[in-house]
Amino acid sequence: MPKRYVLPDLPYKNDALEPTISKEIMKFHHDKHHLGYVNGANAALEKLEKARKEGFTGFDVKATVRDLSFNASGHVLHSIFWTNMRPSGGGKPGGALADSIDEDFGGFDAFKQQLSIAAKTVEASGWGVLAYDPVLNQLMVIQAEKHQDLAVQGATPILVIDVWEHAYYLQYKNDRGAFVDNWWNVANWDDADRRLEKVKR
Numbered sequence: 108m109p110k111r112y113v114l115p116d117l118p119y120k121n122d123a124l125e126p127t128i129s130k131e132i133m134k135f136h137h138d139k140h141h142l143g144y145v146n147g148a149n150a151a152l153e154k155l156e157k158a159r160k161e162g163f164t165g166f167d168v169k170a171t172v173r174d175l176s177f178n179a180s181g182h183v184l185h186s187i188f189w190t191n192m193r194p195s196g197g198g199k200p201g202g203a204l205a206d207s208i209d210e211d212f213g214g215f216d217a218f219k220q221q222l223s224i225a226a227k228t229v230e231a232s233g234w235g236v237l238a239y240d241p242v243l244n245q246l247m248v249i250q251a252e253k254h255q256d257l258a259v260q261g262a263t264p265i266l267v268i269d270v271w272e273h274a275y276y277l278q279y280k281n282d283r284g285a286f287v288d289n290w291w292n293v294a295n296w297d298d299a300d301r302r303l304e305k306v307k308r
């Protein structure tokens with residue numbers, strides 16, 4: 108059987124992150140937008156399978172792998188995003204993540220400021236991303252434009268903030284800054300810490 112991407116359930120109810128993120132946003136974001144990326148990635152895989160069987164004549168490999176990169180990256184980032192949040196989240200990280208943030212950013216406040224600015228200043232649609240870079244064995248803050256652009260290859264996202272308009276517009280209108288400032292109230296540090304431990308192993 109060919110492998111396919113699968114939409115994960117939200118790990119909480121649609122209204123669980125209120126008042127930071129409304130029930131309506133969560134429902135549309137997960138049920139429509141994330142599903143769209145799953146379906147788009149699978150459609151690209153199917154097209155490529157078909158072309159391998161029937162021939163590549165007249166088939167646009169470049170456009171299809173571009174679709175695959177966009178949609179599969181969207182799926183991966185959203186899957187991380189849902190678990191990076193939780194009701195009654197916020198506060199500060201503990202565990203190895205806290206130590207790494209202190210070592211790699213010089214403290215939590217500097218890290219939080221850097222990721223907030225990165226998220227607020229993404230050009231058009233994208234993400235603020237805390238990633239683990241195995242080359243330097245350290246955390247770094249990067250941006251993703253759309254879902255796939257500006258990646259540091261090999262670096263694994265640990266904590267991501269979606270700043271596409273679909274992530275906040277129904278509630279925050281054009282005020283991305285307010286959304287990012289409030290987002291920290293639902294951060295799930297235990298999840299980010301688990302992700303860092305896993306990727307380091």
Ligand code: MN
Nearest residue numbers: 140269271274
């Ligand atoms: Mn999104």
